[in-house]
Amino acid sequence: MAGPDGGPMIVFAGVRLDRGDRTVLSGLDLTLAERRIGVIGANGSGKSSFARLLNGLLLPSRGSVTIDGLDTRRDAKAVRRKVGFLFQNPDNQIVYPTVGEDLAFGLKGRKLPEAEIAGKVRATLRRFGLDGFHDRLVHELSGGERQMVALAGVMILKPEWLVLDEPTTLLDRRNTQRIMEAVGGLDQHVVLVTHDLSLVESFDRVLVFDAGAVVADGPPAMAIDAYLRLLG
Ligand SMILES: Nc1ncnc2c1ncn2[C@@H]1O[C@H](COP(=O)(O)OP(=O)(O)OP(=O)(O)O)[C@@H](O)[C@H]1O
Numbered sequence: 001m002a003g004p005d006g007g008p009m010i011v012f013a014g015v016r017l018d019r020g021d022r023t024v025l026s027g028l029d030l031t032l033a034e035r036r037i038g039v040i041g042a043n044g045s046g047k048s049s050f051a052r053l054l055n056g057l058l059l060p061s062r063g064s065v066t067i068d069g070l071d072t073r074r075d076a077k078a079v080r081r082k083v084g085f086l087f088q089n090p091d092n093q094i095v096y097p098t099v100g101e102d103l104a105f106g107l108k109g110r111k112l113p114e115a116e117i118a119g120k121v122r123a124t125l126r127r128f129g130l131d132g133f134h135d136r137l138v139h140e141l142s143g144g145e146r147q148m149v150a151l152a153g154v155m156i157l158k159p160e161w162l163v164l165d166e167p168t169t170l171l172d173r174r175n176t177q178r179i180m181e182a183v184g185g186l187d188q189h190v191v192l193v194t195h196d197l198s199l200v201e202s203f204d205r206v207l208v209f210d211a212g213a214v215v216a217d218g219p220p221a222m223a224i225d226a227y228l229r230l231l232g
Contacts (some may be wrong), residue, residue, distance in 0.1 A: 008160045008189060009033045009083070010054060012123065014063035017049055024049050025212045028063070035097045038200025039193040041226050045191045054191060057081035067161070069212075084159035084188075088166040090143070090150035092127045099125070099149050100134040106157045120156060128152040128182055144175030151182060154213065156177030168196060193211070197224050 015028035025046045039047050052058040053065050056072035056079045065072045072079050087093055096102040100121055107117045125131055128148055138146060147167060154162065164183065168176040180199060183190060192200060200206050206223035208216035208230070216226035 013212050015060045018061040034204035036203040037191045038203045038206040045209040046212045051193050054163045055085050083161040084154040086164040086167050090146040093150050099136050100207035122216045124152050124156040163191045184192050193220045
């Protein structure tokens with residue numbers, strides 16, 4: 001099952017999500033196939049929950065989420081391979097003390113030969129402007145450097161989709177720009193949750209969440225306008 005251009009596609013069918021005793025998302029019927037999709041909305045409107053449904057970090061209480069026909073509930077492992085996830089705080093996903101070890105970690109799980117892993121780590125560091133960082137201790141890096149390492153750690157596994165949940169909230173303008181430039185250069189499909197509306201202005205499609213539902217969905221100018229009107 002592929003998108004209109006033959007590319008990958010994520011389908012939400014009749015999705016509801018309960019967390020605790022609350023329904024936090026409901027009535028989600030969506031097909032995502034665009035390369036750059038923004039997700040905006042007020043605090044607590046359900047954006048992070050939506051993002052976590054995309055790669056099976058959360059499972060729907062009703063309905064289904066499928067990626068190219070793979071169900072996030074039934075095919076969890078295959079889904080995680082297809083959909084990478086970048087958290088707001090890089091400390092949530094960097095596991096190893098040094099940058100090189102951290103980047104190698106996911107590849108070791110895929111049982112690749114050591115020499116191939118070392119080559120991929122080097123190439124990925126170069127690609128994300130992290131030459132010279134191989135033996136640096138992660139906890140000694142700046143927040144911006146750590147977020148770039150976290151991004152490199154996700155991308156080294158070559159997912160087809162990258163979901164980013166407010167990846168620049170903790171960063172200054174310069175590092176926000178660096179991360180967004182790196183994301184802009186990716187071939188992958190990107191879903192970006194953000195409160196920074198300027199980051200999605202050039203995207204293909206923007207979803208606006210309000211109280212657990214999608215209340216606007218379309219080109220950035222239309223969606224941002226709808227969101228601003230919602231804020232009053
Ligand atoms: N584990 C949980 N148990 C109960 N309710 C939860 C849980 N996690 C989130 N919620 C609620 O779900 C709703 C949606 O939260 P979510 O984090 O998805 O919103 P958000 O749009 O990403 O917000 P923000 O912009 O503040 O990050 C909120 O009302 C939140 O309180």
